[in-house]
Amino acid sequence: MVMFYLSLFAAVIASKCENDYLLTPSSYQGDVYSSSTTYQVSNVLDGKYNTYWMSNSAYEYLYFWFPEEATVEWIYIQRYYDDATWVEVFDGTTQFEDTYFGDSSELYSSMTLKYDNVYTDYFRFRFYYSGASYVRISRIDVYGCYNTSAPTAYPTTVEPTAVPSLFPTISPTLPPVTNLPSKTPSTSPSSAPSVSPSVANPIPYPSAAPTVSPTEAPSIKTVSPSKSPTASPTSVMTYMPSVVPSPSPSVYPTTVVPTLWPSTVPSFSPTETPTSVQADSGFEVKIGVVEFFLILIVLLCGVVLFLLLRYRKVLQVNRTMHPQQENKRIQLEILPNQENDRVHEGHVPQRSDGICMPEGNTRTGMRLDRIG
Secondary structure, eight states, X not given: OHHHHHHHHHHHHHHSOSSOEEEOOSEEEEOOXXXXXXXXXXXXXXXXXXXXXXXXXXXXXXXXXXXXXXXXXXXXXXXXXXXXXEEEEEOSSOEEEEEEOSOTTSTTOEEEEEEEEXXXXXXXXXXXXXXXXXXXXXXEEEEEEEOOOSOOSSOSSSSOOOOOOSSOOSSOSSOOSSSSOOOOOOSSOOSSOSSOOSSSSOOSSOOSSOOSSOSSOOSSOOSSOOSSOSXXXXXXXXXXXXXXXXXXXSSOOSSSSOOOOOOSSOOSSOSSOOOOOOOOOSOOOOOOHHHHHHHHHHHHHHHHHHHHHHHHHHHHHHHHHOHHHHSOEEEEEEEOOSSOOOOOOOOOOOOTTSOOOOSSOSSSEEEEEEEO
């Protein structure tokens, strides 16, 4: 009995997956909202959250078939946006989960379903969404491993590989590339070089010591070194230098007309007129032509106004000094003639008493009274 439990425990341990792999279904099926590639079932297998499968009803089934029985460790399911309320997982005989997603306000909510000792080649997922007449799922990832502990009935390859040798061979399996081996090397190195010299007529033996004289003769046969160089100068010879420094420069001036000789003693004033610099005196008033005429018009108006005031004052003084001449009025009174109501024209002499008598007809008279 103990051996039975030990064997059963060993079988369970052997069925566990050493590594969890993504199990891709060989086929799948589910109703879609339309034939567009945007809503296909294959979108739940691409591992992206922004692609989705969209059903054509609020209750919808999705089927996965695997190529063989697999040990399922866990399943990862993610909804698109918030378009799923709960999910139910079924392997054909047992319903494993009836789990709700997160809150309705939690977008792209996901769940991880852990399993133990689940062996199947088929899954059915049932989704429900209470908010609309469709379901949208982004990802369904099944992780586990395939049960390959037992040997297969037939070899996987069509032909077996080459049978290995029982013992290692002494000689190499491949023949040598060259037909004949190369010449054997010499026992000791040769004294002469193996390559011919590069020059046509080499010297027979090298010199034991370096030579004193150069190997080539000098170009000019001189007994002693010459004072002048062997090569001629490239430029034309300049003027011979003077023994003592000359008072004038050796190079001609660059200007065509030389400037005036400087004075022996420093001059009191500079040779050039200094540039005038106007200091900033602060506030300045500049009068243009228009401003000048405006000022002239204002001055003329002032003079005219002054003369008018002066003339008015003179008139007032005259009125004050001669008031009688101003207030004199002459009243003419006609004295009617009782006999003849006519007035005769004539000269009216003025008298000192203010009565004027016309000359001619004395019956008719006029009286002038001075009022004032």
